Structure formats: C-alpha cells, structure tokens
Amino acid sequence: MPLDTETRYIMMEKLALTLITSKKKLRQYFESYTIIVYTDYPLKQVLNKPDLSGRLSKWAIELGTYDIRFLPRKAKKGQVLADFLVEIQYFTPDTLPELLKSEAKWVWTMHTNGASNSQGAGIGIVLEAPSGLKIEEVIRLKQFATNNKAEYEALIYGLELARDMGIRRLKVRGDSKLMIEQVVGNFDTKAPHLTSLLQKVTELQLQFHQLELIQVLREQNQKVDALAKLASAGECSRHFVIYTSQSPKASEVFSTSSEPECWMDPIIRYLSKFELPAHAKDTKLLCLQAQCYSIIHETLYRKSFNGPYLRCLRPSEAKKLLEEIHEGACGNHTGGRSLAHKALTAGYYWSYMMTEARDYARKCDKCQRFAPTIHQPAQALHSIIAPWPFAKWGMDVVGELPRAAGGKQYALIAIDYFTKWVIVEAYVTVSKTDTMSFVWKHIICQFGIPWEIVIDNGTPFQNAKKNLEDKKGAWVKELPKVLWAYRTTKRSSTGKSPYAMVYGTEAVIPTEVGLPSLRTEIASDLTTNNIQLM
Template sequence: MHKPELSGRLAEWAVEISGYDIEYRPRTAIKSQILADFVADFAPAMIPEVDKELLLTSRTSLGVCTLCTDGASNGKGSGLGIVLKPPTGDIIRQYIRSIDLTNNEAEYEATITGLELAKSLGAEIIEAKCDSLLVINQVNGIFEVKDDRMRIYLEKLQVVLHRFKKWTLKHVPRDQNNEADALANLGSSVESEGFNSGVVVQLMSSIIETGHVEINSTSFTWDWRNKYIDYLRTGKIPSDAKESRALRTKAARFCLVDDQLYRRSFYGPLARCLGPGEIDYTMREIHEGTCGNHSGTDSLVRKLIRAGYYWNKMENDARSFVQKCNECQKHAPSIHQPGEELYPVLSPWPFMKWGMDIVGPLPWAPGNMTDYFSK
C-alpha cells in the first residue's frame, strides 16, 4: 500500500465498484461446512453405517455377540451347529463333527463350544440362543438335574458363562433356529473316513472328559493363517499358477510346531503367529502392561517382534492401536503452534449461502511482470 501506483489503482477500482451493490467478504471455509450440514440434516440413514464402520476400525468387542447353537445325534454320529454373529456384522457358521453323544449331551456340547469360540474372539457380552428346553431350564434352575453327566455339563456351562461380563441364555423355537439345526445335521452326517479338517471342525473328545474344549479352531475361513496351515499339512496348492507360486514362496517362511504356526526370522527364534482373537490382547499387554511404557508405533512393533509374535499387517494394527490409546492421547507432547483466531461459520440451511470465484482471462502486465492485484 506504500507504492503510489498500487494505491492509485485501488482508488480507481473503488470508484468503479461504488456504483454497484457489491459487498466484499473474505473467503472462508463455507463450502465444506455446507456439505457437512447437508449430510447431517438429510442423511440420517448413514448413522448406522457410520457406527458399524467405527466398530470395525476400533476392533472393539463391546457390542452384543449373538450365538445360536444346536446339537444332533443319529445313527451316523453326532454333530454340533454354531452360528456366531459378532457385533461387526460378519456371520461365522460352523458345523462340528463330534464323538458319539446323546441328544441332550450334544446340546450342551454345542452351547459350551460356541461360547468358547465367542470368548476366543474377544466377546464380552453374549446373547446365546438354544432350542433345547432341558438346557435352558437346567441353567435357570427350573429343572432338577438327576444324571451325573448332566450335572457335570451344567457346571461346565455355568463356568463358561461367568467368563463374560454380561450374558443371556434363552430358548427359541426350533423353526427359528433352522440355520444352526441344519449345520448340526450336516456335522453328524459327515463320514469319518472322508473327514477333512480343512472343511469341518472336529471335536476330539467330550468336554467333561478333558476339562476344556479341544477343537481345531484354525479352520475358520477369516483367519489369515489358514492357507499356510493347510498347505503345510496337506501340501494342497491353488489351481492358479500365480497364486500357487506365491503361496509356496511365502509358506517357506513358516513352519508347524505342535499344530501351531510359527514364522522363521533371520535374527531371532521362531515367532508365534497370532490369530484375530489374540492380537488386541497381546498389543495391550506389551503397550500398557506391567513393563509397558506406551511406546510409539515403530517401538511397539519392534517389541512385539522381540517378544516372539507375528501376524499380517502388524504395522497397521500397531499404528491404529497407538492412535486410539486413551493414555497416549492424554499425556502426548503438546503442540506448540501459535494460536489463531477462529472464524465461526453459521449456515441455518444448506446452500443458503453461496460463494463465487471468478477467474480470468488474466492480462499480461508490462515488462513481463505479474499483476498480483487482478490475479
């Protein structure tokens, strides 16, 4: 403004514009605010999808996990059907080939096994549904337990239920439990000679005999370890040549020790490969456990490797975990940037305010100099 030519041009433009009803306002972030208000006011159907996406990214299991179970016993054998609906929305369906059991024992086995699987996924709140009146009434204390085996099953079921923060066990009619019933019948119909552990889970022994559920839980299709375990056990490869070559190359880094997958490394012992139900607990123990110091992403990954653990996308999971840590957010270093005055933008109704930008053509200034005022 100290240059005479610049102030003169400003005065000239002011005289020209004074004849019109034009009001000058500085540019603000009006467009982004309008779009945000429009989405908030006219897209209420997006709220459930946003909540679902938040639950997926936060890897939390605080929602209600629904479990439907059924047991079947016939001349071909016994089978268990499990339909698990985690709060993330993915449905896990599994049929299990069991040892010879009675119908009531199969119902107990299916319920206890389903609860164990839900707990292994990190579920804290469970809503179990079963079509057996005997199991429901014995758990609620309505029916008296006379058989010794039924009493042991009841004690096992009560122990598993109390491992959850909150649980409900209710009876549903058989016609509302068709999916679990079909899976149970399918598990009981599988011939033991043609049994394939990569297709169906096998219950090795009864729960009341071993004291815990001994199952081949790695047969779930959502576990990243399945393709390596199946290849190392059976040697099966995909039909596609490119996928087959990639699988053989990657599987050379892994090995099986007592049916547990481990990854070889150049600078340490074998690293135990973790599944989805173990990742969050392991990171939490190392990050904020007894010896944890709330380290950053890179340091957390190095500590996990030194502790002997491995899984796919370790860096991404560690970064997401550190960013969501409450203590790290509270005690993180403060940002020492200078404060700036805030300019609130009010928009009573979407698109009530409009902003317009007018550009060019821009004339060339004499002497090949840029005309910053008109630009």
C-alpha cells in the first residue's frame, strides 16, 4: 500500500516511483535485460533534465545505471489501419492529385542516367509533366554496378515510377546509345548480366500505350547526369525526391542532409529512435556510451562530472571552435593541451578532442615560426608556498620600453602567487605616488590587504619585458589582449586558468555567442541568472 504522502505526488513522481519500486522487486531482471517502458507521458525527458532536484534527481541517478528504454504506447488496431490507408493513399493511382489526374493522359517526358565509379553507383531520374511539373529522384545503388547496368537500373526504376503514377504515354530520353539500341532491338545483348535487365524492360513496355526511347547528346542530359553522379559519389545516404514547378505555390521539396556521418549520429539515433547497430558487439558498446549523453532541445549533450552539460560538436563545428580559440580575437596560440582544456571548460565536447587540438596546434604556421626553441628555465625553480589567494604578491617595474602613445615607457606589474592573476599598468615614469596608487587601486580595493609583497624577485618578469619590447611602440595597445589571453589560459602549476581561480568559472568566449553552450542558454535570462548568483 502506498504511503499517504506518496498519494499526493504529481503524476511524473508517481511514474518514477513505480519504476523505482519495480527495480527493487525485479532487480535481477533490470540488471540482466533491457527494460522497455511503454508510456504516453514524457518520463524520459523529465528524468534526463539537467536541472532536476529533490527526489526526482535521486531516482534519475538510480535508474540511469540500467538499460531502460521509453517507448510510446502502441496504437489500437483500428488506428493502425487508418494510418495505413492514409500512407498508401499518396501512392495509389486513383488518389493522385487532381493535377496529375488531368495530365496522366498526356505525353510525359522522362530523362534517365546512371553513373558508376570507385565509390559506388547511382541513378538519376527527371520526370516532367506537360504543364512543367518536375519530379526528380536520386537513388544510390547498394551493390556495385557497371555504367551499362546503372543505365538499365535507371530506366527500369523510371518506368516503374511512371506506371505507378498512372502515366500511359511516355517519352524517354537518355544518352546511352548501347542501352537504347538494345531495347529497340537494333543491337544484340550478349552480356549475361544485361539480359535479365532487358527482359524486365520489355515487360514494362507492355504496360504503356505509347513509349518512345530517344537518344540525346550528353550536353542535353546534364541535369540528370549531375543527379546520378551525386548519388554515385555517396553524398546522399538515401534517395530523395524533389518536386518543382513553375508556380511557387506548387513547389514542394523533400531532401536529406548531405553532411557526412560522424560519431554523434549513432548515439542520436539510439537516444531518439532506439536504432541499434547490426553487430551485437557494437550494440553493447553503443548502449554503454549512450548513458553518458542526453538530448536537450534536439541537441546532443554529454554529461559532465564536475560541471554543466557539454554540447557535442560535429567535426566542422569543432574545427571552427579550435580556430577561434587558438587564433581568434582572444586567442594566444596556446598549445594543444591548453587548447582542449579551453574548449572543454567553455562547455563543448567532441570525440578525440585532445588529439585534434594537439594536431591543430602543431600545424599552426605562426606557432611553428615564432615559438621559442628552448623551454627550460635558465635557473633552477624554487617552490614558493602561498597560504591563501591574494595573500602574497610579486611586484616589479619593467622598463625602459619603447616609447608608446602618451610617452609611456614603463610598466608596473603585479602577480598573485596563488591564483597567478596578473595586473599591469603603463606609466611615463614610476614614482612613489604611482606605486602607492597602483597598490591601493588594483590590489587593496579589489582583493583586500595582502599579507606580503615581494619586490626583489625580478626573474619572473624578464619574459614579460621581452614580449613587450617586441611590440615596439604599440605595446600599450596590446596590453588588454595579452592580459585577457593570459588570464583565460590554463596554468600548469594550478591546473586551471587564473580567471577560473579568481571568479570560480571560466570566461565566456566569443564563439559562445554564435554557437551557444548550455551555460549561455541558461544565463540568457538575466533575472534568473542574477538570482542564482546571489
């Protein structure tokens, strides 16, 4: 019997509690088999939400360790029959659109062509009505075929399509002289693999009142030739149909994405449609991998251990992201490990991201030209222990530097030993008053009174002086960019960037404006964001 408090649960909590109770009583079945749950409620979407709290969050974690699939309830037999009649209505000649009914008695024109290469074989068909309505089909053949066999396959499929549409008068145009002469009877067919295809064409000819085959030049058959080459090159995973007409209101397009298959597609198909690979080994591996992913607003995300959900990127999107982080507006041509860490902390993920980031950094032309060849320090390093953030600062004056705008020749630099946070200010001359103002404004007012300030350790600032001297007279203008790149780059001594050490989160990069991650989408509501920060 349910408790009195359980009877007051909302519907989603009652459904989740039912699964939890079933899991406790049938644990051996949950651990050994795939559990399929039929429900009309969006229970899967609720349990996969990243912002769950309370008992639902606890139950979602318990159920996430098992292979549970949620499917909609099966329709009644009467509804299935009604859906079947609706589906076959389009393909029945008696129920064709009125436009096709009125034109089926006239002579239609069909262009066919087949193409074959090392990547595969494909066929293209263009069926044109007397009114200008065009039906284009592109089909990729699963088995390898020669050019002649592909031409026959295109003709057979085109004749079957015209027959199913109720067309009885047809004019076929093709650029294969061998196929047309063999069908007409002028040439003999000696190849065994073409004899059966010719017999099929002969049987289809008897189902038309008028059928005329005309050979045309290749230049007159360019459009259907391009469709056949598109299919043979493997740029379409399945056939698609494009209906075009001279009237904009009658145009209707159905197409498939030409983006190549990537690592995300099997996971998306499994989570959204429960499609499994053909091999049992791949199926088991996919089921284990899919537990780390979730689909939110039709976008694939990876569950993170210590942060928000990570948006999964395709190879083209990952390449643009690496380019922006590495050499974009706020890039500093960092190494492969830091490059992958920046992408990960920004809220993105893709397969082999560490390897691709390392390869991208190695192939960068500017990094190869200007990277230092010696990475070992000139002197032995000494460990310095800072008790807490902003307690111990290192400060020094860098100069004389090339004269910049306003006559500035000196830079006053301060570094926090704990967070590695850097503060730089340019001056014409560094006096006692300037130093006191710098410490008061940039250290005490922002981070509190420090415990210790070291001013006689100038070795860490030699590299900064060299970098500023290389900028010549523009070193003052380059200071903000250099500071931003340094503060958002992961430090090997702390394992995090100085920005994350100070503010507790990574900085938002420009890429997240055009390609938003989960944290930028959640933070788009300023009111909610301010409440969460309080």
